[in-house]
Amino acid sequence: MRRLGLILVPYLWLLALFLVPFVIVFKISLSDLAMAIPPYTPNLDLTEGWAGLVSFFRELDFENYVWLTEDALYWKAYLSSLKIALISTALTLLVGYPIAYGMARAPEEWRPMLLMLVILPFWTSFLIRVYAWMGILAKEGVLNQFLLWTGLISEPLIILNTNLAVYIGIVYTYLPFMILPIYASLERMDESLLEAAEDLGCSRLSAFWLITAPLSKQGVIAGSFLVFIPTIGEFVIPSLLGGSKTLMIGKVLWDEFFSNRDWPVASAVAVILLLILIIPIILFQRNEQKQREADG
Amino acid sequence: MRRFSWFNATSLTLGFAFLYVPMIILIVYSFNKSKLVTVWAGFSTHWYGELLSNQSMLDAAWVTVKVAVVSSSIATILGTMAAYVIVRAGRFHGRTLFSGMIYAPLVMPEVITGLSLLLLFIGLNVDRGVMTIVLAHTTFSMCYVSVVVSSRLVSFDQSLEEAALDLGCSPFQAFRLVTLPIIAPAVISGWLLAFTLSLDDLVIASFTSGPAATTLPMKIWSSVRLGVSPEINALSTIMIALVTVGVISASLINKHQAVRKKREEQAAERQL
Numbered sequence: 001m002r003r004l005g006l007i008l009v010p011y012l013w014l015l016a017l018f019l020v021p022f023v024i025v026f027k028i029s030l031s032d033l034a035m036a037i038p039p040y041t042p043n044l045d046l047t048e049g050w051a052g053l054v055s056f057f058r059e060l061d062f063e064n065y066v067w068l069t070e071d072a073l074y075w076k077a078y079l080s081s082l083k084i085a086l087i088s089t090a091l092t093l094l095v096g097y098p099i100a101y102g103m104a105r106a107p108e109e110w111r112p113m114l115l116m117l118v119i120l121p122f123w124t125s126f127l128i129r130v131y132a133w134m135g136i137l138a139k140e141g142v143l144n145q146f147l148l149w150t151g152l153i154s155e156p157l158i159i160l161n162t163n164l165a166v167y168i169g170i171v172y173t174y175l176p177f178m179i180l181p182i183y184a185s186l187e188r189m190d191e192s193l194l195e196a197a198e199d200l201g202c203s204r205l206s207a208f209w210l211i212t213a214p215l216s217k218q219g220v221i222a223g224s225f226l227v228f229i230p231t232i233g234e235f236v237i238p239s240l241l242g243g244s245k246t247l248m249i250g251k252v253l254w255d256e257f258f259s260n261r262d263w264p265v266a267s268a269v270a271v272i273l274l275l276i277l278i279i280p281i282i283l284f285q286r287n288e289q290k291q292r293e294a295d296g
Numbered sequence: 297m298r299r300f301s302w303f304n305a306t307s308l309t310l311g312f313a314f315l316y317v318p319m320i321i322l323i324v325y326s327f328n329k330s331k332l333v334t335v336w337a338g339f340s341t342h343w344y345g346e347l348l349s350n351q352s353m354l355d356a357a358w359v360t361v362k363v364a365v366v367s368s369s370i371a372t373i374l375g376t377m378a379a380y381v382i383v384r385a386g387r388f389h390g391r392t393l394f395s396g397m398i399y400a401p402l403v404m405p406e407v408i409t410g411l412s413l414l415l416l417f418i419g420l421n422v423d424r425g426v427m428t429i430v431l432a433h434t435t436f437s438m439c440y441v442s443v444v445v446s447s448r449l450v451s452f453d454q455s456l457e458e459a460a461l462d463l464g465c466s467p468f469q470a471f472r473l474v475t476l477p478i479i480a481p482a483v484i485s486g487w488l489l490a491f492t493l494s495l496d497d498l499v500i501a502s503f504t505s506g507p508a509a510t511t512l513p514m515k516i517w518s519s520v521r522l523g524v525s526p527e528i529n530a531l532s533t534i535m536i537a538l539v540t541v542g543v544i545s546a547s548l549i550n551k552h553q554a555v556r557k558k559r560e561e562q563a564a565e566r567q568l
Contacts, residue, residue, distance in 0.1 A: 002467060007385055007394075010378040010438070014397040017435040021412030024419055038418055099311035102304040114308070116547055121315055124539045125496045127513050127520070128532040132318040135325060135524045142321055175315065233405025235499055240520065250407045257411060257503075267415070270408045281403050 096178035104186035161243030185219030326529035368490035375441025410503030424506030441486035448482035
């Protein structure tokens, strides 16, 4: 009895506030836009009994999904979100790997301190960390002032409100997610393997490619998914740092909902986004499982 | 130490500079006299004064703290229960769905979570405000709590609990006297995580809130969208300072406890 209560409380909570809302999103994505409150039809009217239920289901259709494939805006936004997520994941890996490597090779008594320095930004507001770059990348911003002062450039660079600014913002805010799993896998590595390889005549570089890189593969995969998955639906970074040409699906969904007030289309956008995300999420969980099994 | 080469030193220096210079610039410009964030016009704490006399900002901060305290506390209780169910309850009907619902919110885009909850609240005709934000935050942060707590529960020696039961404890007493003290650090970090997530959240709060309640991130958002403002820099500085003090003191406490534990273990060994 007590066990049942223990299971039921969190179970019912999640059913009511996680699963049911999704069913509602799905249902509304099959509805039509209407000038009413709520702004879509049909609405389930249980007072009409069975007949009401039948006519309710009859009126649902996939019209909004057809609309999504016809209007270039949407599929372009999906593609460009995937592209931006992919490029910024690669960039984050490029920036994050050397940092994780340096941390794992640092003297042991420094490591807790370094780890804390990586985690600290994670606890500070995401919004503020993105905002910090607005003042740096602006046309009269700190970066341009500095570059003009050094004489490296004679004209201010236009970075804010371009895709480049979005990449910088993503790399900056998601860096800890990349560093931590790579660091974890590198720190576990047995360094005597490298000594053995060098004793046997490997150069440092080839020892890295033959030993360190394969041993840190799990961490690289985990970190890449941790950056890639949330980036696809990112909203704050493209809105603050991106320009009118930056197309990301999270922003499209937001505008569809708050500006156009087209709830059925916004819901259809959400359903498709979820379908796109399922593949990387399953791959990520497989990778985690594999790692758990390898750890025994 | 052999491998701590110049390459490692450079990548660490550049990496940490990348992580911290933007925040330092933000902090420096919060003390700028000029309204223009890009022109340095001398040191001043003017914007802090301005901030503290901005009543709508203070109201938003108060709403945010209220929401964060309430939602993270409920989320800690629910998340600990959920962790217990996942690690201990064994097989039951719908277990796969349950663990799916625990892990899904961790990777769910905020726009989708926000949209779906808003549609639920509208469907149920609930007045949106502090209450609905609390419900939304509790739902996603309980999942984080349960992940943190369950990783601790997995590594926990179950025979201790069984011993307590054998010695006549009720299951609840065994939980309170044996399990809870051992998983307490995970429960506390779960609460802290939930609290921070709630403080930070912009997207889900924007969807689930009504005109009656504005949280601090929503307030920052509406100001920041128009461009950089020194007042927001001042606010950011205060927030960064609070977080830094919090994280450093938490790690000092942790270190202190680890040292004490080691000392006690050594003392116990000597007595044997």
